[in-house]
Amino acid sequence: MPHVAQLDTVRADIAVSLNSVTKEYVQWQRSGKMKDVLRNLVNPEKKVVSALNDVSLTVNKGEFVAYAGANGAGKSTTIKILSGILQPTRGEVSVLGLRPEQSRVELMKRIGVVFGQRTELWWDQPVAVSFEWKKVVWGVPEEVYQRQLAIVTELLDLGDLLSTFARELSLGQRMRADLGLMLLHDPELIFLDEPTLGLDVLAKRQMIEFLKRINREQGTTIVVTSHDMDDLEEMAQRIVLLSHGQIAFDGSFNQLRELTGSLCRVRLTFLGDVQALPCGNLLSVTRTTSEYEFDTAVTPVKEVLAEIAKLDGVVDIEIRKAPIEQIVAELYTRWKR
Amino acid sequence: MVANIKRIFQLWGIYAKLDLLWFLRDTKYCVAAIVSDIVTNLSALAGVFLLAERFGNIGGMSSDQVLFMLGYACVVDGVILMFFSMNNVAWISRLIGRGQLEHRVTQPVPLWMQLLTEGFIPVSGNSMLLCGLGITWYALSRLATSVGSLWVLSFLFSVGCSVAIILSFSYIFGSIAFYAQVAGEEISTTAIGLFGALKTFPIGGLSLAAKTVLCTIVPVGLAAWFPANVLLGQAPQSLPQALLLIMTITLALAAATMFRKGMKHYATRGSIRYSARGHRR
Numbered sequence: 001m002p003h004v005a006q007l008d009t010v011r012a013d014i015a016v017s018l019n020s021v022t023k024e025y026v027q028w029q030r031s032g033k034m035k036d037v038l039r040n041l042v043n044p045e046k047k048v049v050s051a052l053n054d055v056s057l058t059v060n061k062g063e064f065v066a067y068a069g070a071n072g073a074g075k076s077t078t079i080k081i082l083s084g085i086l087q088p089t090r091g092e093v094s095v096l097g098l099r100p101e102q103s104r105v106e107l108m109k110r111i112g113v114v115f116g117q118r119t120e121l122w123w124d125q126p127v128a129v130s131f132e133w134k135k136v137v138w139g140v141p142e143e144v145y146q147r148q149l150a151i152v153t154e155l156l157d158l159g160d161l162l163s164t165f166a167r168e169l170s171l172g173q174r175m176r177a178d179l180g181l182m183l184l185h186d187p188e189l190i191f192l193d194e195p196t197l198g199l200d201v202l203a204k205r206q207m208i209e210f211l212k213r214i215n216r217e218q219g220t221t222i223v224v225t226s227h228d229m230d231d232l233e234e235m236a237q238r239i240v241l242l243s244h245g246q247i248a249f250d251g252s253f254n255q256l257r258e259l260t261g262s263l264c265r266v267r268l269t270f271l272g273d274v275q276a277l278p279c280g281n282l283l284s285v286t287r288t289t290s291e292y293e294f295d296t297a298v299t300p301v302k303e304v305l306a307e308i309a310k311l312d313g314v315v316d317i318e319i320r321k322a323p324i325e326q327i328v329a330e331l332y333t334r335w336k337r
Numbered sequence: 338m339v340a341n342i343k344r345i346f347q348l349w350g351i352y353a354k355l356d357l358l359w360f361l362r363d364t365k366y367c368v369a370a371i372v373s374d375i376v377t378n379l380s381a382l383a384g385v386f387l388l389a390e391r392f393g394n395i396g397g398m399s400s401d402q403v404l405f406m407l408g409y410a411c412v413v414d415g416v417i418l419m420f421f422s423m424n425n426v427a428w429i430s431r432l433i434g435r436g437q438l439e440h441r442v443t444q445p446v447p448l449w450m451q452l453l454t455e456g457f458i459p460v461s462g463n464s465m466l467l468c469g470l471g472i473t474w475y476a477l478s479r480l481a482t483s484v485g486s487l488w489v490l491s492f493l494f495s496v497g498c499s500v501a502i503i504l505s506f507s508y509i510f511g512s513i514a515f516y517a518q519v520a521g522e523e524i525s526t527t528a529i530g531l532f533g534a535l536k537t538f539p540i541g542g543l544s545l546a547a548k549t550v551l552c553t554i555v556p557v558g559l560a561a562w563f564p565a566n567v568l569l570g571q572a573p574q575s576l577p578q579a580l581l582l583i584m585t586i587t588l589a590l591a592a593a594t595m596f597r598k599g600m601k602h603y604a605t606r607g608s609i610r611y612s613a614r615g616h617r618r
Contacts (some may be wrong), residue, residue, distance in 0.1 A: 025607070026606070077607070080439075080607065083442075083443055084442060084443075085442050085443070085604070085607075086604055086605075086607050087604040087605060089605075101604070104442060104445075105446065105447060106445070107445075108443060108444060108445035109445040113443050115439075117611075118440070118611070118613065119613070119617070120440065120617075122355065122617045122618065123616075123617045123618060124359055124362065124617075124618050125358060125359060129355065129358055132351070132354075133351055133355060136347060136348065136351040137348065137444055137445075137446060138444075138445055139445070165362075166617075
């Protein structure tokens with residue numbers, strides 16, 4: 001039965017599978033007018049909102065996937081469905097080969113979930129006590145616990161935090177401690193909902209480096225949501241963009257850039273007053289600097305450089321790709337229309 | 338079954354440890370907690386003895402019998418405080434209304450087991466239970482009731498039933514928070530408060546209809562009055578002796594059904610709000 005064997009191998013490689021998943025919410029509508037009060041009591045108007053609309057998605061084991069979208073696009077809903085917190089209205093969900101609503105307890109032993117705005121730490125206890133709590137509640141074997149504790153303590157620089165009360169941690173420290181807590185049972189798959197929200201540059205950097213490392217070295221599958229596209233680009237190899245409950249894009253960040261053309265930016269610094277560049281759109285200008293945007297598909301870099309060479313007094317040129325934030329913002333605007 | 342019991346004791350163990358560490362986290366906090374517990378319990382004790390004196394010979398109960406009933410009520414409250422008060426487990430509408438059930442469903446433990454173990458605070462939450470046991474012992478020493486091992490078992494069984502009735506009542510009403518998270522957040526507080534306000538009255542002198550209502554629809558009579566009288570060997574003639582057991586099973590089933598329906602609603606609709614308040618001590 002080679003066909004079946006192959007199918008099993010393929011299935012074994014899948015960490016997450018969403019098959020035509022729809023999640024609908026009912027919203028009560030109110031006009032706020034006195035004349036509608038009675039009607040609202042007897043026959044309230046309801047609106048069905050699709051947070052997810054026929055979404056199909058597969059994440060293979062070992063992947064690092066960014067799951068992004070505008071506010072209300074359905075990101076958190078997806079994470080909650082995958083974690084077994086919510087059930088889909090329609091469609092099939094499989095996480096590590098298990099159905100979350102049927103095998104919640106078993107699944108929770110194998111996955112980790114962190115919601116950036118929430119903490120699992122015991123507020124009035126040192127971090128180490130929360131870690132011990134996790135060991136007992138998750139039933140983590142001693143050798144796994146010691147190994148993971150050593151890893152997270154080193155990689156997340158938790159040494160000094162272990163004996164600190166959770167209530168005394170800064171947001172960045174708390175997030176690091178929460179991440180450490182989440183990883184103590186050595187999950188195969190982790191879901192992170194806005195893990196970098198509110199973190200300063202250093203804390204964000206530590207977190208990103210850590211996540212990349214456990215994905216690379218331990219092969220942990222990671223699905224992360226964030227509004228910060230630059231963070232996502234730095235972390236993930238693949239981006240899934242949601243719009244109005246549907247997958248609007250699924251691919252690499254480079255492929256995403258190509259969607260809006262190959263936008264580049266050139267920043268020119270002049271010795272004296274700025275001079276105009278005939279190609280490209282002017283984005284900003286000061287007395288000695290100017291920044292232009294151009295599409296390399298329309299105006300090749302060679303052509304732009306030739307135009308720059310014609311200008312007098314250019315002392316510095318900086319060419320870079322347009323920030324991913326801008327690309328995504330442009331796509332959100334397009335999808336809204 | 339054995340594995341579940343072992344797991345329950347394992348979880349109780351870690352929560353007991355957390356409670357001990359919390360209680361001893363700071364000398365000032367520890368002393369303040371002990372002093373405030375002493376003050377609270379002394380005033381509760383004074384209240385109990387005053388009530389016993391006031392209610393003596395009302396509803397067919399002597400002062401000592403009323404004292405026993407009040408001791409029983411304190412034991413019931415003490416068990417709830419010791420086993421179910423941490424993280425608002427007894428006040429379930431707070432967990433539901435604040436969107437905090439999501440913290441529970443991401444743990445690899447069946448929800449019933451979490452709710453049974455998570456509220457355990459044997460160190461910081463034992464004072465009411467100790468006071469209740471003290472009052473009960475004092476009242477028994479003044480009564481002619483013969484206390485043997487069977488009586489002790491009946492006592493423990495009755496306390497368990499009364500606790501289950503109060504919690505079931507809290508969960509039945511608390512399940513409303515699944516459908517109205519903001520408005521229903523404190524409904525369990527009101528439900529448990531009803532028992533706090535009414536369970537210490539000797540209702541034996543009321544009409545049969547009133548007693549029936551207070552032992553079935555609003556079962557405050559089952560939290561102390563009815564079981565205390567049964568244990569004292571003067572079971573109310575007008576009500577069946579098995580009423581406590583019947584009502585415990587009925588209310589527990591109703592609570593389980595309501596809660597399960599609410600959880601289905603929660604899994605379908607999700608939570609419209611999240612508040613970290615009271616989530617972790």
